Amino acid sequence: MHTVLVLGGYGHFGAKICRALADEPEIRLLIAGRRLIKAQRFAVELGLSARRGLYLDAGSPSLSGELQSLGVDTLIHAAGPFQGQDHPVARACIEAGCNYIDLADNRDFVASISQLNISARVADILVTSGASSSPALSAAVVGHFLPEFSRLESIHHTSVASARTPGLASLQTALSYCGKAFKRPQEGRLQTVFGWQSLHSRIYPQSVGKRWLANCDSPDLVLFPQHYADVKTVTCQAGLSNPVLQLAIWALSWPGRWGWLKNPAVFAKPLRWLGLWLESLGSTDSAMHMTLIGLDLNGQPLTRTWHLLVSNHQGPQIPCGAVIALTRRLIRGDAVPKGAMPCIGLLTLEEYLSALSELEIIQLLN
Ligand SMILES: NC(=O)c1ccc[n+]([C@@H]2O[C@H](COP(=O)([O-])OP(=O)(O)OC[C@H]3O[C@@H](n4cnc5c(N)ncnc54)[C@H](OP(=O)(O)O)[C@@H]3O)[C@@H](O)[C@H]2O)c1
Numbered sequence: 001m002h003t004v005l006v007l008g009g010y011g012h013f014g015a016k017i018c019r020a021l022a023d024e025p026e027i028r029l030l031i032a033g034r035r036l037i038k039a040q041r042f043a044v045e046l047g048l049s050a051r052r053g054l055y056l057d058a059g060s061p062s063l064s065g066e067l068q069s070l071g072v073d074t075l076i077h078a079a080g081p082f083q084g085q086d087h088p089v090a091r092a093c094i095e096a097g098c099n100y101i102d103l104a105d106n107r108d109f110v111a112s113i114s115q116l117n118i119s120a121r122v123a124d125i126l127v128t129s130g131a132s133s134s135p136a137l138s139a140a141v142v143g144h145f146l147p148e149f150s151r152l153e154s155i156h157h158t159s160v161a162s163a164r165t166p167g168l169a170s171l172q173t174a175l176s177y178c179g180k181a182f183k184r185p186q187e188g189r190l191q192t193v194f195g196w197q198s199l200h201s202r203i204y205p206q207s208v209g210k211r212w213l214a215n216c217d218s219p220d221l222v223l224f225p226q227h228y229a230d231v232k233t234v235t236c237q238a239g240l241s242n243p244v245l246q247l248a249i250w251a252l253s254w255p256g257r258w259g260w261l262k263n264p265a266v267f268a269k270p271l272r273w274l275g276l277w278l279e280s281l282g283s284t285d286s287a288m289h290m291t292l293i294g295l296d297l298n299g300q301p302l303t304r305t306w307h308l309l310v311s312n313h314q315g316p317q318i319p320c321g322a323v324i325a326l327t328r329r330l331i332r333g334d335a336v337p338k339g340a341m342p343c344i345g346l347l348t349l350e351e352y353l354s355a356l357s358e359l360e361i362i363q364l365l366n
Contacts, residue, residue, distance in 0.1 A: 163282020179256020
């Protein structure tokens, strides 16, 4: 048996990961967070013993000892927000000798995981950050098309959510850069843009239709130019299903930009209530899109576009694909790299999506 502990296991994304892994016969699943009763209730809901629900604080100084005494083989860290942390959970995993996979989407947190590379190699474990839509899935899409390019110059990434309201940590992360300046590569130079501004619309295929988009900070913006030598431009935009919510975040971005609002994340709770209240009015469709621009193998201009469309509020399952695929690979004993690294190039697009095979996913490739 392979013991998998999901930290934040009854949260919005953690719970989806637990549901996907609970029935795996080779997994002894442990569900952890700072509310024991909630963890135990969720364990029972999944058909497990209540003892599989645990109290565990990501900030505990004795975390590594606790992981060792629980016999954890792989820890999945879904207890965001991750920004501003110096990888305490990954460090505890290295000390305890268990694999570590997180869903982080903060650029500095994901990029700086490599500083643990030597100690993770010595411990002979996998430590990877950003095992989610960005950068794991976006990099898998780039990896899929890369052989068609002699020179890949620009990567554009957008995603739009269904009306299903994400967890508090997701909203805290999204609001943390609301109105704040951040850099993105534009034709080889660093351009300053402002979080959740530059509001514009884009038409997605099929029932997704017209959606509003705004600037989104993402690990892709810093990692892609490092990983793909010729890439000079990377953009990332995101949108919500309900225009009222999108406009509320856009309105909040102005006091954030003018410096009047030091910590926009304090609005995560009221925004979450608003999202839950408006949920029935929004769309059930989500989409992710990527456009890759460069030169083909004959030196001619080439543009490749990829869309992933998901309906019936199944979109929030998409960020969970990397964790599920990597955990299954670890259980099977398949080769995984040892060391600490952002989750780029660890999964092919096929592997990522096969972890979500129960979803009705439409992929469009042009
Ligand atoms: N990379 C990507 O593309 C991507 C995509 C989606 C989501 N994400 C990230 O995934 C993270 C989770 O999002 P979510 O929507 O699932 O949030 P959520 O519903 O708020 O879940 C967070 C969970 O972590 C637990 N938690 C919080 N602090 C903890 C601590 N110190 N120790 C132990 N458990 C703790 C919470 O329970 P208690 O408060 O009861 O402890 C809760 O169960 C976010 O940071 C989000 O940014 C990344």
